[in-house]
Amino acid sequence: MTGYSGVWVYAEHRNGVISKNTLEILGKGRELADKLCVELSAVLFGCNVSSSANVLTIYGADKVYVTDDEKLRNYKTRTYARLMTELILKHKPEIVLFTASTTGRDLAPRVAARLRTGLTANCIDLDIGDFEDKETGRRYEKILYQIVPAFGGNVVATIVTPFNRPQMATVRPGVFPPPEKIFRKGEIVLFKPEAIDVDEEVEVLEVNRSQEESSLENAKIVVGGGLGVGGPEGFKLLKELADSLGGCVGVTRPVTDAGWMPYDSMIGESGRTIRPDLYIACGISGALHHMIGVRGSRKIVAINNDPKAPIFEAADYIVIGDLFQIVPKLTEKVKKYVGAL
Amino acid sequence: MKGVINMHIIVLIKQVPDSREYVRIREDGTLDRERVRAVINDCDKNALEAALQLKEKFGSKITVVSMGPPKAEDALKEALAMGADEAILISDRRLRGSDTLATSYVLYKAIERLGHYDLIICGIESSDGGTAQVGPELAEFLGIPQATFVDEFKVIGGYVEAKRLVEGGYEKLRIKMPVLLTIMKNANNPRVTTFSGILKAVKKQVVTWTIDDVGAEEKKVGLAGSPTKIMKVEKLSFQRKRLMIEGETADEVVDNLLKRLVEDGVIRGGY
Ligand SMILES: Cc1cc2nc3c(=O)[nH]c(=O)nc-3n(C[C@H](O)[C@H](O)[C@H](O)COP(=O)(O)OP(=O)(O)OC[C@H]3O[C@@H](n4cnc5c(N)ncnc54)[C@H](O)[C@@H]3O)c2cc1C
Numbered sequence: 001m002t003g004y005s006g007v008w009v010y011a012e013h014r015n016g017v018i019s020k021n022t023l024e025i026l027g028k029g030r031e032l033a034d035k036l037c038v039e040l041s042a043v044l045f046g047c048n049v050s051s052s053a054n055v056l057t058i059y060g061a062d063k064v065y066v067t068d069d070e071k072l073r074n075y076k077t078r079t080y081a082r083l084m085t086e087l088i089l090k091h092k093p094e095i096v097l098f099t100a101s102t103t104g105r106d107l108a109p110r111v112a113a114r115l116r117t118g119l120t121a122n123c124i125d126l127d128i129g130d131f132e133d134k135e136t137g138r139r140y141e142k143i144l145y146q147i148v149p150a151f152g153g154n155v156v157a158t159i160v161t162p163f164n165r166p167q168m169a170t171v172r173p174g175v176f177p178p179p180e181k182i183f184r185k186g187e188i189v190l191f192k193p194e195a196i197d198v199d200e201e202v203e204v205l206e207v208n209r210s211q212e213e214s215s216l217e218n219a220k221i222v223v224g225g226g227l228g229v230g231g232p233e234g235f236k237l238l239k240e241l242a243d244s245l246g247g248c249v250g251v252t253r254p255v256t257d258a259g260w261m262p263y264d265s266m267i268g269e270s271g272r273t274i275r276p277d278l279y280i281a282c283g284i285s286g287a288l289h290h291m292i293g294v295r296g297s298r299k300i301v302a303i304n305n306d307p308k309a310p311i312f313e314a315a316d317y318i319v320i321g322d323l324f325q326i327v328p329k330l331t332e333k334v335k336k337y338v339g340a341l
Numbered sequence: 342m343k344g345v346i347n348m349h350i351i352v353l354i355k356q357v358p359d360s361r362e363y364v365r366i367r368e369d370g371t372l373d374r375e376r377v378r379a380v381i382n383d384c385d386k387n388a389l390e391a392a393l394q395l396k397e398k399f400g401s402k403i404t405v406v407s408m409g410p411p412k413a414e415d416a417l418k419e420a421l422a423m424g425a426d427e428a429i430l431i432s433d434r435r436l437r438g439s440d441t442l443a444t445s446y447v448l449y450k451a452i453e454r455l456g457h458y459d460l461i462i463c464g465i466e467s468s469d470g471g472t473a474q475v476g477p478e479l480a481e482f483l484g485i486p487q488a489t490f491v492d493e494f495k496v497i498g499g500y501v502e503a504k505r506l507v508e509g510g511y512e513k514l515r516i517k518m519p520v521l522l523t524i525m526k527n528a529n530n531p532r533v534t535t536f537s538g539i540l541k542a543v544k545k546q547v548v549t550w551t552i553d554d555v556g557a558e559e560k561k562v563g564l565a566g567s568p569t570k571i572m573k574v575e576k577l578s579f580q581r582k583r584l585m586i587e588g589e590t591a592d593e594v595v596d597n598l599l600k601r602l603v604e605d606g607v608i609r610g611g612y
């Protein structure tokens with residue numbers, strides 16, 4: 001285990017544009033690296049991506065390992081996993097982080113299994129701390145705390161990988177704020193393996209990433225609706241409020257289960273994670289499964305007609321009342337007096 | 342069909358607590374499993390359905406494999422009733438506490454023992470573990486390619502053509518078999534078990550293997566063989582300011598709320 005040092009972030013990009021979620025974990029990675037007093041590095045694979053490497057240093061990487069090759073034009077699981085493993089074995093980072101995107105969740109377990117190390121999925125937080133092994137009484141210092149919702153989101157568990165290196169985790173998109181530009185003077189290291197071991201058994205026939213991603217994650221204001229909204233008709237009221245504030249509507253899982261609103265508007269453990277300036281929860285009871293997805297909101301307003309609704313525990317502003325009275329009033333006054341920031 | 346007649350398809354299923362029921366957590370943070378009904382993990386049914394549809398087309402043999410406690414036999418029996426041909430349960434007290442690496446290692450050893458196969462189908466993720474890691478880790482142990490987050494695929498002459506979902510769209514891949522796929526919930530509608538299916542399944546046996554039967558090393562399974570450890574479990578605290586917005590009428594309440602929000606700087610306006 002000795003000789004392993006440094007925090008790594010696997011950088012995702014679309015045609016060279018570094019993903020927002022990568023920058024989020026880069027920000028957290030910086031914090032972890034500072035706590036450990038080690039370097040933060042990013043790893044960037046692709047074709048014609050070298051020019052994007054400096055974005056990663058601007059946002060906090062001390063070093064960026066780049067492999068820029070025609071053979072990496074399309075993402076292929078095994079090609080990338082072999083390359084990533086080779087790089088890890090060469091430089092021995094103690095921590096390797098991925099975003100929990102469809103790519104991260106495809107690649108990271110392959111790499112972890114190749115390295116026979118642990119991997120924790122979908123972390124909502126990360127930290128550095130000590131671990132005492134109860135069996136042997138030995139203390140392990142400065143290891144990675146990987147914090148995940150457990151048992152369907154009712155509790156959180158802290159997972160550690162004390163005896164293996166690297167310690168690996170995928171991180172849920174949206175749980176960390178995007179970092180500030182810190183214009184670090186980073187070093188770009190071109191990594192040219194002798195041969196790139198391309199997966200010949202897989203052929204990429206088509207890549208289509210043209211759909212716009214949901215605007216929910218980027219919205220400054222989100223109006224949330226739960227079963228209390230009562231049906232598709234009720235959601236029109238919420239949409240009007242959201243429109244008047246320049247925001248979006250998000251919902252709880254039973255709402256998408258009932259087919260009142262589309263699946264991709266679901267917020268929470270099984271849906272999206274948002275961190276708007278303002279979250280207005282209407283007719284939502286406040287199950288932890290849902291609250292996990294909104295806890296990064298700056299301010300939370302809860303409108304519920306049940307004074308004992310658990311959501312009031314987790315709200316900045318409590319409005320006890322019927323949403324069918326409050327919401328239209330709110331929309332009316334917002335239209336008159338208010339503009340979104 | 343050339344080359345793919347009599348495919349051997351392996352479907353991995355996990356038994357999980359029914360997620361439609363409220364999962365109760367004891368004071369010490371552990372899961373109260375006694376009171377929760379156990380079912381086949383949701384998207385594993387989609388994995389099995391996909392296999393059954395291939396069987397109808399190509400005449401394949403389907404083996405369902407699960408690692409779990411003895412009562413996971415019920416899940417396998419249900420799979421047999423749906424139309425699977427053989428069922429293997431890897432059950433052994435020494436497996437307790439296995440994380441995804443240890444689990445996929447054991448599944449790998451079991452599949453090696455099964456011999457030849459063309460296709461392995463898993464669900465995307467389990468509703469209790471929810472890692473979506475077992476499939477890809479198993480594919481790595483087996484040294485075969487994978488396609489994850491698949492919502493559509495077909496088998497064409499020794500190859501699988503799969504559509505996998507990615508952020509903002511999809512990817513289409515052609516992959517040489519054998520290959521491991523992880524299947525999304527929206528890929529198909531799993532059939533319901535019929536009475537005749539249950540009758541046919543009565544004759545079929547679930548075969549139980551220990552780790553010795555599959556030749557897995559004891560030190561690589563269970564708690565000892567799992568690189569990840571649960572350090573602690575705690576209730577989440579979401580406590581915030583909790584300021585009650587008062588008012589005689591809805592009008593007043595809304596005015597008071599908007600005033601606060603403007604003060605906080607989350608909206609701007611004439612308050
Ligand atoms: C494994 C698992 C994963 C899950 N993942 C998610 C997830 O990602 N996201 C998610 O949201 N849920 C998820 N759930 C479901 C979650 O546990 C809750 O069941 C769900 O969040 C409750 O939704 P709700 O608040 O809309 O409904 P309810 O709990 O039924 O609450 C409705 C609320 O509306 C109020 N109300 C009714 N009428 C009015 C009115 N006229 N005016 C004002 N208030 C009114 C009621 O007082 C009540 O508090 C998951 C569950 C499981 C088991």
Ligand SMILES: Nc1ncnc2c1ncn2[C@@H]1O[C@H](COP(=O)(O)O)[C@@H](O)[C@H]1O
Nearest residue numbers: 353408463464466467470472473474475
């Ligand atoms: N114990 C197990 N036995 C059989 N299959 C499993 C087991 N655990 C996970 N799987 C398979 O792997 C998929 C992903 O599970 P997970 O990695 O736990 O989210 C599941 O949908 C199953 O198909």
